Amino acid sequence: MLFKKRSHPASEDAFMSFHFWLTLEEIEQLEAIARDHQTDPAAVVQKIVKKTLEHWRQLETEEEEKETVEK
Numbered sequence: 001m002l003f004k005k006r007s008h009p010a011s012e013d014a015f016m017s018f019h020f021w022l023t024l025e026e027i028e029q030l031e032a033i034a035r036d037h038q039t040d041p042a043a044v045v046q047k048i049v050k051k052t053l054e055h056w057r058q059l060e061t062e063e064e065e066k067e068t069v070e071k
Helices: 007-019 025-034 041-070
Strands: none
Touching: 025 041
16 A cells, blocks of 8 residues: 555644644744654644644633723
């Protein structure tokens, strides 16, 4: 078999979708990071997205708390 079947198709979807919002240089950087850590490039992208979403949610929570205190 020439291609290894991925156990998580969602990982492949994430890998494919990140090409729409990154430059070629950024994609190459992510692939280099993935090679350095011997992991799938999609896993690197997923971790970045997950951390970004956590950060945004934290900011929303802080804003809501600030609005509550002001009232």
